[in-house]
Amino acid sequence: MMKFNEITMEHMLKNAPAIIGFARNRTIQWVNYQLLDMFGYKEEDITGKSTRILYDSDEEFERVGSVLYREKKGRGSVFTRWKHIDGDFIDIQLDLNCVNHNDYTEGVIFTAIDIRELKKVEKELRYSKERFSQIFYFSPQIVALSTISEGRYLEVNDAFLKITGYKREEVIGRTVMELNLWAEPEERNKIIALMRQHGAVTNHEIKFRRKNGEVISTLCSMVRIEIDGQDCLLALVVDISERKLMEEKLLKLNEELEQRVTERTRELSIINKELESFCYSVSHDLRAPLRSINGFSLALLEDYSDKVDEEGQDYLQRICRASQKMSDLIDDLLNLSRVTRSVIKLEQVNLSLVADRILKEHFEREKRKNVDFIVCPDIIINGDERLMTIALENLLGNAWKFTSKNDYTRIEFGTMKDKGKTVYFISDNGAGFDMNYGDKLFGPFQRLHSVSDFPGTGIGLATVQRIIHRHGGHIWAEGHTGKGAVFLFYI
Amino acid sequence: MSKKIILLVEDNPDDELLTLRALKKNNIMNDIVVCRNGVEAIDYLFGENDDAPVLPQLILLDLKLPKIDGLEVLRKIRSTEKTRFLPVVVLTSSKEEMDIVESYKLGANSYIQKPVDFSQFIEAVKQLELYWLVMNVSPVNLK
Numbered sequence: 001m002m003k004f005n006e007i008t009m010e011h012m013l014k015n016a017p018a019i020i021g022f023a024r025n026r027t028i029q030w031v032n033y034q035l036l037d038m039f040g041y042k043e044e045d046i047t048g049k050s051t052r053i054l055y056d057s058d059e060e061f062e063r064v065g066s067v068l069y070r071e072k073k074g075r076g077s078v079f080t081r082w083k084h085i086d087g088d089f090i091d092i093q094l095d096l097n098c099v100n101h102n103d104y105t106e107g108v109i110f111t112a113i114d115i116r117e118l119k120k121v122e123k124e125l126r127y128s129k130e131r132f133s134q135i136f137y138f139s140p141q142i143v144a145l146s147t148i149s150e151g152r153y154l155e156v157n158d159a160f161l162k163i164t165g166y167k168r169e170e171v172i173g174r175t176v177m178e179l180n181l182w183a184e185p186e187e188r189n190k191i192i193a194l195m196r197q198h199g200a201v202t203n204h205e206i207k208f209r210r211k212n213g214e215v216i217s218t219l220c221s222m223v224r225i226e227i228d229g230q231d232c233l234l235a236l237v238v239d240i241s242e243r244k245l246m247e248e249k250l251l252k253l254n255e256e257l258e259q260r261v262t263e264r265t266r267e268l269s270i271i272n273k274e275l276e277s278f279c280y281s282v283s284h285d286l287r288a289p290l291r292s293i294n295g296f297s298l299a300l301l302e303d304y305s306d307k308v309d310e311e312g313q314d315y316l317q318r319i320c321r322a323s324q325k326m327s328d329l330i331d332d333l334l335n336l337s338r339v340t341r342s343v344i345k346l347e348q349v350n351l352s353l354v355a356d357r358i359l360k361e362h363f364e365r366e367k368r369k370n371v372d373f374i375v376c377p378d379i380i381i382n383g384d385e386r387l388m389t390i391a392l393e394n395l396l397g398n399a400w401k402f403t404s405k406n407d408y409t410r411i412e413f414g415t416m417k418d419k420g421k422t423v424y425f426i427s428d429n430g431a432g433f434d435m436n437y438g439d440k441l442f443g444p445f446q447r448l449h450s451v452s453d454f455p456g457t458g459i460g461l462a463t464v465q466r467i468i469h470r471h472g473g474h475i476w477a478e479g480h481t482g483k484g485a486v487f488l489f490y491i
Numbered sequence: 492m493s494k495k496i497i498l499l500v501e502d503n504p505d506d507e508l509l510t511l512r513a514l515k516k517n518n519i520m521n522d523i524v525v526c527r528n529g530v531e532a533i534d535y536l537f538g539e540n541d542d543a544p545v546l547p548q549l550i551l552l553d554l555k556l557p558k559i560d561g562l563e564v565l566r567k568i569r570s571t572e573k574t575r576f577l578p579v580v581v582l583t584s585s586k587e588e589m590d591i592v593e594s595y596k597l598g599a600n601s602y603i604q605k606p607v608d609f610s611q612f613i614e615a616v617k618q619l620e621l622y623w624l625v626m627n628v629s630p631v632n633l634k
Binding site for chain 2: 280284287288289290291292294295296297298299320323324326327331
């Protein structure tokens with residue numbers, strides 16, 4: 001057999017960096033150092049023994065024998081494991097070649113390769129594959145892998161099948177065009193172009209078509225990946241059909257609501273106008289008969305004074321006064337209703353200037369002696385100019401009215417801070433009022449003085465309060481009988 | 492002495508009587524012509540046969556008139572050559588801003604709100620007469 005230099009040949013084989021051995025009838029004839037080293041045997045322990053000693057069990061010994069000698073016909077490879085002298089097993093790939101293919105008994109040459117590392121890697125790979133496979137297939141959202149160029153499906157997960165209604169075999173290997181999956185096919189090219197630009201595309205709304213033809217709205221995220229040198233598209237798709245339905249419903253509801261609001265506003269504006277013209281007509285029409293009542297009573301007094309006695313004249317005078325009062329009431333009520341209905345137009349208003357003008361007008365009309373007006377300059381607020389003017393007219397008018405019996409008139413309009421808020425006040429040193437009845441002050445038609453003392457309809461303060469309230473503010477008053485009054489408000 | 496006519500356009504009979512009474516109280520030596528609605532007023536001023544009637548020195552015009560209302564009458568007065576300069580005082584119970592603005596826009600000389608208090612009314616009428624008929628140089632009878 002060995003025609004070479006025996007020592008060199010044997011030396012080579014003995015020291016080869018791979019396990020080599022020679023067996024005959026499954027009995028070890030010769031092994032090299034590598035086997036002894038790897039498995040911890042001494043030459044005398046193993047030479048001449050059945051290879052059975054290397055195996056775990058009879059079954060394994062039989063199996064290997066069956067595979068190599070029968071299946072592979074004396075020339076082949078099998079995975080098995082051999083026992084180390086300490087009892088541990090080492091996984092190997094056992095390769096075998098018989099010397100004479102017609103007669104196995106002449107012997108076989110075998111090699112064994114340590115495949116522990118390989119097995120380890122295999123295991124890790126298998127584990128990894130399983131892990132990622134599970135992640136892919138069982139991902140609750142649609143995940144699909146397709147080629148970029150043709151849109152041919154390479155892999156789709158279970159969610160894909162469930163939502164589209166296809167079976168896996170109907171999808172894999174087919175293209176998106178063939179399946180008619182994209183409801184708007186041009187979108188796919190657009191997305192791919194975008195992806196080329198940015199590398200990935202996130203949350204694009206795409207419409208897909210189910211197997212049954214139904215179109216669903218989805219949010220699609222895609223990224224380009226390379227697999228085996230091929231440009232692929234990995235897509236994550238979230239079905240938002242329901243969400244879109246809700247969106248549409250909401251939009252429609254909003255539209256309806258807006259329509260209703262517009263309609264209502266229109267209605268209200270019409271009602272307001274009608275009310276305005278109603279108020280106007282009413283007040284106008286009410287004044288005419290009042291004029292008659294007043295006029296003819298006076299005419300009677302003047303022209304028939306000789307025929308009417310003192311008592312009768314008194315009656316007629318009462319009639320005159322009553323009609324005048326009614327006229328005032330109509331004016332005030334008209335004002336009050338207007339204050340309620342009018343639209344507030346907010347702008348910067350210099351209340352100091354307004355107050356100055358009002359007080360000056362009063363003074364022009366009735367030139368009293370010993371008058372002090374103290375108006376703090378540049379009191380500027382954000383409010384409706386017309387309404388705030390009416391409010392000041394009432395408040396300052398009252399101050400003027402209730403100081404009419406004084407020797408010295410002092411009216412002040414200013415501001416102060418109360419708990420961080422700016423409070424505006426109008427004070428006078430006039431007749432004042434009894435604080436015990438303070439809460440009645442702002443009620444319409446409420447008066448705390450008799451008409452003979454101070455004229456008035458009792459609506460002025462109700463009007464002022466309504467104005468202040470419409471500005472989101474609050475008004476209150478403090479007073480003492482005979483010692484004047486202060487009206488305070490903030491807005 | 493040329494006749495000085497005051498034209499009173501007023502539909503309310505009470506107001507008419509009271510105004511006449513007030514005018515009389517002030518002893519105005521004028522003839523007072525009363526028209527009770529817009530149509531009558533226009534007929535009086537512009538006549539049917541267009542021979543110039545005697546034009547009034549002063550027109551006291553109420554706004555709320557049946558048929559043609561006061562503002563219409565005012566418009567017609569101001570747009571006709573021969574009556575264009577006649578003094579028109581709008582005498583009405585309305586204090587509404589829009590009425591005031593409209594009246595002045597259409598060329599009223601003055602706007603007075605009829606007060607409920609009659610004594611005030613008499614005073615107002617007296618002042619009106621004093622001003623328009625005595626002091627003011629009338630545009631009537633000028634060529």
